[in-house]
Amino acid sequence: MPEIVVEASRAMALGVKLCKPKVIPMYPITPQTHIVEALAEMINNGELQAEMIHVESEHSACSALLGAQAAGVRTFSATSSQGLALMYEILPIISGNRMPCVMAVANRALSAPISIWNDHSDAVSARDQGWIQLWVESTQEAIDTTIQLYKICEDHSVLLPGMLCLDGFTLSHVYERAIVPEQEQVDAFLPEYKPYIKLDPEKPITMGPIAFPNSFMEFKKMQHEAMLQALKVIKNVHDEFAKQFGRAYGDGLLELYRMEDAEYALMGMGTLVGTARVVVDKLREEGQKVGLIKLRSLRPFPKGELINATKNLQGLTVIDRHISLGYEGPLFSDVRSALFESDIRINNFIAGLGGRDITQKHLRKALLSLKERREGGWLL
Amino acid sequence: MPLKEIRIHGRGGQGAVTASEVLAVAAFYDGKYCQAFPSFGVERRGAPVEAFTRIADEPINIREHVYEPDYVILLDPTLLSSVDVARGVKDSGIIIINSNRPASEFRLNTKAKIETIDMTAAAMEIIGKPFVNIASLGAFAAITAEITLESVFKAIDQEFAHKKAVAELNKKAAEKLYKMFRG
Numbered sequence: 001m002p003e004i005v006v007e008a009s010r011a012m013a014l015g016v017k018l019c020k021p022k023v024i025p026m027y028p029i030t031p032q033t034h035i036v037e038a039l040a041e042m043i044n045n046g047e048l049q050a051e052m053i054h055v056e057s058e059h060s061a062c063s064a065l066l067g068a069q070a071a072g073v074r075t076f077s078a079t080s081s082q083g084l085a086l087m088y089e090i091l092p093i094i095s096g097n098r099m100p101c102v103m104a105v106a107n108r109a110l111s112a113p114i115s116i117w118n119d120h121s122d123a124v125s126a127r128d129q130g131w132i133q134l135w136v137e138s139t140q141e142a143i144d145t146t147i148q149l150y151k152i153c154e155d156h157s158v159l160l161p162g163m164l165c166l167d168g169f170t171l172s173h174v175y176e177r178a179i180v181p182e183q184e185q186v187d188a189f190l191p192e193y194k195p196y197i198k199l200d201p202e203k204p205i206t207m208g209p210i211a212f213p214n215s216f217m218e219f220k221k222m223q224h225e226a227m228l229q230a231l232k233v234i235k236n237v238h239d240e241f242a243k244q245f246g247r248a249y250g251d252g253l254l255e256l257y258r259m260e261d262a263e264y265a266l267m268g269m270g271t272l273v274g275t276a277r278v279v280v281d282k283l284r285e286e287g288q289k290v291g292l293i294k295l296r297s298l299r300p301f302p303k304g305e306l307i308n309a310t311k312n313l314q315g316l317t318v319i320d321r322h323i324s325l326g327y328e329g330p331l332f333s334d335v336r337s338a339l340f341e342s343d344i345r346i347n348n349f350i351a352g353l354g355g356r357d358i359t360q361k362h363l364r365k366a367l368l369s370l371k372e373r374r375e376g377g378w379l380l
Numbered sequence: 381m382p383l384k385e386i387r388i389h390g391r392g393g394q395g396a397v398t399a400s401e402v403l404a405v406a407a408f409y410d411g412k413y414c415q416a417f418p419s420f421g422v423e424r425r426g427a428p429v430e431a432f433t434r435i436a437d438e439p440i441n442i443r444e445h446v447y448e449p450d451y452v453i454l455l456d457p458t459l460l461s462s463v464d465v466a467r468g469v470k471d472s473g474i475i476i477i478n479s480n481r482p483a484s485e486f487r488l489n490t491k492a493k494i495e496t497i498d499m500t501a502a503a504m505e506i507i508g509k510p511f512v513n514i515a516s517l518g519a520f521a522a523i524t525a526e527i528t529l530e531s532v533f534k535a536i537d538q539e540f541a542h543k544k545a546v547a548e549l550n551k552k553a554a555e556k557l558y559k560m561f562r563g
Binding site: 005007169170171173174175176177271272274275277278357358359360 | 400401404405408413414415416417418440441442443444445447
């Protein structure tokens with residue numbers, strides 16, 4: 001497998017190419033644009049046999065994504081920030097129709113004030129729309145998780161769409177080393193797309209009809225059960241990937257770092273985890289028993305795995321790169337709910353909004369906060 | 381080798397971001413881990429730009445900005461009137477300035493060593509245009525010994541894979557600057 005130095009956006013595009021999507025509807029928005037630019041170049045060079053549809057808005061991009069997938073092909077799109085917000089109307093239609101579309105979100109703050117920079121407000125705000133959300137820390141993880149995500153979403157026991165969330169700029173515009181798998185390897189891992197149902201003039205069906213009150217809840221219950229089933233499928237697909245490609249990210253849902261005898265730990269998603277690794281290493285050198293929990297799957301949420309991972313902790317500090325205004329960090333809400341019956345102390349810091357750098361100093365302060373009996377707050 | 385951090389200052393259009401990427405690729409060819417990223421500003425031609433590279437023997441996990449660089453490359457000395465290029469540079473660090481004036485003439489608020497080298501003259505002579513971003517890596521290789529000139533050449537070939545003539549000119553300019561320090 002060739003190892004190269006590559007911008008994470010281009011690496012994402014290389015990962016997508018290996019999965020052979022047939023239709024890529026796109027509308028440009030910073031900072032995801034490099035991903036679809038690279039795909040456009042691959043199509044133009046004849047390296048990727050796909051149709052790129054240039055649409056007039058993200059609403060149309062998402063609609064075309066649904067339409068193409070319904071017609072029976074593998075699809076891809078990418079967006080950020082207000083682009084995802086404009087897709088919002090279509091997101092639950094895709095998930096409700098059980099279409100396994102895959103989309104990258106290069107996470108960017110929602111305006112106003114205008115910010116082109118990273119935080120998690122775009123995708124976290126969309127977390128209840130029935131899409132699997134996997135969050136990545138590095139370029140390598142972005143490639144590997146893209147390949148996994150198609151397989152997870154298309155599993156007939158799941159049939160849900162998936163978002164691959166990578167930090168805008170903080171990851172999307174970074175050049176680093178990555179291994180790009182060979183096509184034959186990916187072909188052996190990810191079979192050709194076989195739609196569970198599709199629009200076919202020979203066998204007409206209706207998609208997305210009205211559900212009266214006597215059946216609507218059953219549809220939602222089935223979607224929820226598919227999400228819970230996805231917890232197993234994410235793990236299984238991750239394990240299979242790890243065996244075949246030799247790279248693993250925890251159990252696929254959570255990745256634990258130096259948690260063996262940890263008393264206090266940080267938890268977060270995306271690139272801040274990388275900086276947190278360095279902070280944990282330094283505190284360990286100082287004799288502090290600290291560790292780190294990386295959340296890869298925000299939806300479905302790995303409650304059982306989290307309870308298990310935290311059972312010997314005294315304190316857990318959750319870093320949110322988003323805030324549910326008027327309450328608290330949404331990841332913190334999820335974590336506290338999952339650990340309701342545990343007696344671990346938990347606190348929450350809001351950090352990195354609108355591209356504010358999350359520094360080692362920030363994370364050190366946060367990680368020591370519970371030990372030093374300090375409350376959470378804002379890492380400004 | 382512990383983690384080394386490099387900050388490159390230029391103006392929009394002078395290629396500081398490209399230089400940071402080519403530097404990362406050169407380090408990769410030396411068998412190192414690397415990371416390169418721009419300062420994520422709003423891109424405007426002529427405006428001050430910063431770009432960063434990290435080089436290490438081990439995988440690089442850190443994702444915060446570069447605050448205390450080991451090395452600074454200043455592509456455009458006119459930035460000195462508006463940008464504190466010595467900001468945060470380690471006492472043991474080196475600031476490489478593109479200038480035909482001696483280092484002693486630059487009074488910067490730093491304990492880091494200052495080296496000057498006339499990149500523009502070399503670029504004008506060899507490339508015929510004041511493009512110093514790629515050539516500066518020859519000076520960086522000579523002054524810091526963090527990367528080899530051979531790997532800089534390989535990285536230039538990769539960057540300009542479809543513009544072989546441009547690659548050759550930049551390699552020649554980089555070599556000239558390298559030899560000014562290591563004859």
